[in-house]
Every structure is written in C-alpha cells, then in structure tokens.
Amino acid sequence: MNSTEQTSNRPAALEGTHHWIITVEQPGRASLTIDGSCTPGLGATRRDVFRDVKAFAESKHPDLRGANVVFFALESNQI
Known part of the structure; x- marks a missing residue:
C-alpha cells in the first residue's frame, strides 16, 4: 500500500499555525x-508534535x- 492523503481541505482561515508531513514505512x-x-x-x-502526528497516522x-x-x-503554515 503506497498512498498519499491530505488530512484537511479546510479554508485557510481555519488551518493551524503549523503544517506537518510524515512518511512512515x-x-x-x-x-x-x-x-x-x-x-x-x-x-x-517539536518532539511533542512529532509524537502526536505519529499517533494520528497510526490511528488512521x-x-x-x-x-x-x-x-x-x-514548519510554519504561513507563506
């Protein structure tokens, strides 16, 4: 199973302050x-967020x- 999935299609105003990407194998x-x-x-x-993101990926x-x-x-979610 190789897949890419976006966890949110929310309007920019509802996005969080940080954007994350994780690849697990x-x-x-x-x-x-x-x-x-x-x-x-x-x-x-940063470690707290990493652990939360990894747990999220594993829950899904x-x-x-x-x-x-x-x-x-x-990274910061601002351009």
Missing part, C-alpha cells in the same frame, strides 16, 4: 505519506503501527 510491506496542520499548545515542543492506519518514520517535517 513497514519495509517491504507498506508506506504512507500524510500531511495536515495543527496549532501546538503553549509550551509544546493501524496496520502501520510501529512503522519506521522515514520523513517528518513541521
């Missing part, structure tokens, strides 16, 4: 790339629970 079996936006809570770290695709993360990006 079960070597030789499956991979997944998804993206979305979020607004981290006060005092949240349980067959990839425990998969290797091969890419993660978290």
